[in-house]
Amino acid sequence: MARTAEPAKLRLLKGRSDGKDSAGREVNAGPAFKRIPPTAPDWLSDEAAAEWDRVIPELARLELVKESDRAALAAYCEAWATFRRATETVAREGLTIDAKQGTLAHPAVGIARAAGREVRAWAAHFGLTPSTEQALARGSEGEPDPDNPFG
Numbered sequence: 001m002a003r004t005a006e007p008a009k010l011r012l013l014k015g016r017s018d019g020k021d022s023a024g025r026e027v028n029a030g031p032a033f034k035r036i037p038p039t040a041p042d043w044l045s046d047e048a049a050a051e052w053d054r055v056i057p058e059l060a061r062l063e064l065v066k067e068s069d070r071a072a073l074a075a076y077c078e079a080w081a082t083f084r085r086a087t088e089t090v091a092r093e094g095l096t097i098d099a100k101q102g103t104l105a106h107p108a109v110g111i112a113r114a115a116g117r118e119v120r121a122w123a124a125h126f127g128l129t130p131s132t133e134q135a136l137a138r139g140s141e142g143e144p145d146p147d148n149p150f151g
Contacts (some may be wrong), residue, residue: 032039035063038070047084048077059126069126076122079115 037060040052052073059065065073089108098105123129 020024028103033068034065037075038067039066040045041070041074043075044077045081047081048074051077051080055126055128062127072122072125076119076126079118079122083112083115084092085117086115 035058038151040049040056044052055072055077056065086108090106090112093106093108095106095109097106098104120129
């Protein structure tokens with residue numbers, strides 16, 4: 001899978017100092033988009049809408065999203081909804097099915113696997129993967145963490 005360039009904001013959050021990335025290189029901030037979070041499309045499935053409501057507050061707080069990210073966020077949220085439905089189906093019906101050809105993998109296994117890859121790819125674009133979590137946390141230094149009892 002080809003590597004996708006990270007948004008400047010993510011590179012700066014991971015950086016060593018103001019205006020520099022983790023390797024100490026200057027980061028071009030890029031175009032000055034207005035960082036107004038998009039509104040959820042009304043056609044999202046219930047599970048996708050719940051995921052939208054879960055991730056948008058943090059993405060907006062970190063100024064990582066803009067109105068034109070709506071389609072990519074919707075695709076991420078619907079991929080999550082598909083992953084969840086397929087995973088629940090496998091949990092309920094099992095990993096395999098009996099067919100004329102013998103025992104086969106349940107179709108939901110492949111659907112969950114494909115949706116999981118899609119979720120991971122979209123999530124990486126917005127810094128929602130475990131590998132970007134620490135970098136995002138470093139970017140909020142100086143701000144008190146309301147969930148940290150020691151901070």
